[in-house]
Amino acid sequence: xxxxxxxxxxxxxxxxxxxxxxxxxxxxxxxxxxxxxxxxxxxxxxxxxxxxxxxxxxxxxxxxxxxxxxxxxxxxxxxxxxxxxxxxxxxxxxxxxxxxxxxxxxxxxxxxxxxxxxxxxxxxxxxxxxxxxxxxxxxxxxxxxxxxxxxxxxxxxxxxxxxxxxxxxxxxxxxxxxxxxxxxxxxxxxxxxxxxxxxxxxxxxxxxxxxxxxxxxxxxxxxxxxxxxxxxxxxxxxxxxxxxxxxxxxxxxxxxxxxxxxxxxxxxxxxxxxxxxxxxxxxxxxxxxxxxxxxxxxxxxxxxxxxxxxxxxxxxxxxxxxxxxxxxxxxxxxxxxxxxxxxxxxxxxxxxxxxxxxxxxxxxxxxxxxxxxxxxxxxxxxxxxxxxxxxx
Numbered sequence: 215x216x217x218x219x220x221x222x223x224x225x226x227x228x229x230x231x232x233x234x235x236x237x238x239x240x241x242x243x244x245x246x247x248x249x250x251x252x253x254x255x256x257x258x259x260x261x262x263x264x265x266x267x268x269x270x271x272x273x274x275x276x277x278x279x280x281x282x283x284x285x286x287x288x289x290x291x292x293x294x295x296x297x298x299x300x301x302x303x304x305x306x307x308x309x310x311x312x313x314x315x316x317x318x319x320x321x322x323x324x325x326x327x328x329x330x331x332x333x334x335x336x337x338x339x340x341x342x343x344x345x346x347x348x349x350x351x352x353x354x355x356x357x358x359x360x361x362x363x364x365x366x367x368x369x370x371x372x373x374x375x376x377x378x379x380x381x382x383x384x385x386x387x388x389x390x391x392x393x394x395x396x397x398x399x400x401x402x403x404x405x406x407x408x409x410x411x412x413x414x415x416x417x418x419x420x421x422x423x424x425x426x427x428x429x430x431x432x433x434x435x436x437x438x439x440x441x442x443x444x445x446x447x448x449x450x451x452x453x454x455x456x457x458x459x460x461x462x463x464x465x466x467x468x469x470x471x472x473x474x475x476x477x478x479x480x481x482x483x484x485x486x487x488x489x490x491x492x493x494x495x496x497x498x499x500x501x502x503x504x505x506x507x508x509x510x511x512x513x514x515x516x517x518x519x520x521x522x523x524x525x526x527x528x529x530x531x532x533x534x535x536x537x538x539x540x541x542x543x544x545x546x547x548x549x550x551x552x553x554x555x556x557x558x559x560x561x562x563x564x565x566x567x568x569x570x571x572x573x574x575x576x577x578x579x580x581x582x583x584x585x586x587x588x589x590x591x592x593x594x595x596x597x598x599x600x601x602x603x604x605x606x
Contacts, residue, residue: 231279233276233277233278233279234276234277234279235274235275235276235277236274236275236276236277236348237272237273237274238273238274238275238341238344238345238348239272239273239344243271243272243273243325243337243340243341244340245337245340247271247325247328247337248328248330248331250327250330251329251330253329253330254297254327254329254330257295257297257327257329258297258298258327261295261297261298262297262298263300265300265301265302265303266294266298266299266300266301267298267299267301267323268294268297268298268299268326268327269326269327270299270323270324270325270326271325273322273323273324273325273341273344274323275289275320275321275322275323275345275348275349276309276320276321276323277318277319277320277356278306278309278310278312278313278318278319278320278321279313279318279356279357280312280313280314280315280316280317280318280319281313282316282600283316283317283318283357283358283599283600284316284317284489284490284491284596284599284600285357285358285359285362285490285595285596285599286316286317286318286358286359286362286364286483286488286489286490287317287318287319287320287349287356287358287359287362287363287364288312288317288318288319288320288363288364288365288366288393289320289322289342289345289346289349289363289364289365289366289389290304290305290308290309290312290319290320290321290322290366290367290371291322291324291338291342291365291366291367291368291370291371291372291374291375292304292305292321292322292368292371293367293368293369293370293371293372293396293462294326294369294370295329295369295370296326296327296328296329296334296335296338296370296373297326297327297329298326298327299323299324299326300368300369300462300464301321301323303463303464303465303466304368304369304371304462304464304465305321306321307464307465308321308366308464308465309321311465311476315480315489315491316489316490316491317483317489318356318357318358320345320349322341322342322345322371324337324338324341324342324374325337325338325341326338334370334373335373335374335377338370338374339374339377339378339386342365342374342375342378343378343386343387344387346363346365346387346388346389347387349363350363350387357599357602361390362390362391362488362489363389363390364389364390364391364392364393364483364488365378365379365389365391365392365393366392366393366394366395367392367393367394367395367397368395368396368397368462368464369395369396369397369398369461369462370397370399371397372394372395372396372397372398373397373398373399373400375389375392375393375394375397376394376397376399376400376413376440377400379392379419379420379422380400380413380414380415380416380419380440381400381412381413381414382416388418388420389420390420390421390488391420391421391422391423391483391486391488392420392421392422392423393422393423393479394422394423394424394425394437394440395425395426395464395475396425396426396427396430396433396461396462396463397424397426397433397436397437398431398432398433398436398437399436400413400436400440401432401435401436401439403432406432406435406436406439407435407439408439409439409440409443414443415440415443415444415447415449417447417449419444419447419449421449421450421451421486421488422440422441422444422449422450422451422452423451423452423454423478423479423482423483424437424440424441424451424452424453424454425437425453425454425455425456425472425475425478425479426454426455426456426459427455427456427457427458427459427460427461427463427470427472428455428456428457428458428459429457429458429459429460430459430460430461431461433461434455437453437455438453438455441453450486452478452482454475454478456470456471456472456475457471458470458471458472459471459472459473487592490592490596491596492593492596492597495589495592495593495596496593498589499586499589499590499593502582502585502586502589503586505582506579506582506583506586509578509579509582510579527557528554528557528558531550531553531554531557532554534550535547535550535551535554538550
């Protein structure tokens with residue numbers, strides 16, 4: 215198995231640096247792994263392929279860093295029925311795609327097989343939570359933003375994501391966002407329009423992207439039910455259902471519309487600001503400039519263009535007036551008082567002429583200016599991060 219994993223990882227092109235593999239539990243993973251049942255043996259014999267790995271007792275993460283990191287990282291949890299991991303088309307190839315858009319891809323090799331345990335997902339969820347914690351712990355070292363750590367799960371990996379994001383008996387390390395591709399197993403088997411008993415979406419569930427094919431058993435029902443629960447709670451969520459595609463396609467191109475899920479996912483991450491690029495940020499700053507120009511023209515027509523500046527001037531004049539009185543400079547007091555009263559009258563007239571409209575416009579302009587400053591700061595951080603990545 216180790217030799218196979220080495221071949222799989224070694225087949226990838228080197229990006230900004232060679233992949234880094236780290237054990238999740240250096241002192242040994244908690245709990246005991248059960249021996250294979252006949253059902254598990256049959257599953258492995260009939261469904262495992264050359265690119266699958268199993269008998270994982272020492273879970274790890276392998277970090278794939280892009281040439282130009284944008285600070286976002288996504289932990290990739292392959293599928294395999296909690297028996298093995300589809301380590302290439304749902305693993306290393308996914309990390310390659312993430313690297314191509316500036317995201318640090320982190321392959322999670324969670325414990326398998328756990329199919330024979332009462333809670334198939336329990337150990338894999340422990341491993342995923344530990345992986346999220348490790349990524350945040352190494353964020354500065356790996357040039358990452360600890361507040362932009364995502365978890366992407368395929369099939370059983372999607373079930374793992376559902377459990378760590380929603381079904382939490384106790385506090386755990388949460389991803390900042392989730393990406394579920396043909397995940398399922400959390401709806402009632404008798405009535406798939408409802409969540410499984412005991413499974414619920416909490417108010418603090420992370421934003422989610424969902425993609426699935428219509429011809430994939432109950433999984434499209436699971437994705438839809440999960441989306442509706444998110445919608446009820448007002449948590450950001452995006453759902454894509456495609457007519458054909460089946461199950462297990464991962465990064466394979468089977469000439470179906472569903473093969474475009476990575477592009478739709480990239481768009482979602484950008485829209486949510488989980489993934490950033492110079493081009494995207496530049497476009498948003500330009501749009502913000504245009505909107506501010508339009509707002510300022512409207513303010514000018516109302517006579518409120520310099521309202522915030524005038525209010526600051528009035529505050530400064532009041533302080534100067536107080537200082538002049540304290541020093542006994544009566545001529546200065548008289549001069550400042552005239553300017554103060556004239557400005558106060560102007561502001562009062564504006565208030566009376568356009569009371570709520572002017573103030574609302576001013577608050578909107580202030581909000582847009584703040585958002586523009588935040589975008590410019592994000593762009594500066596992105597350029598700095600990419601520059602640091604290219605230094606020897």
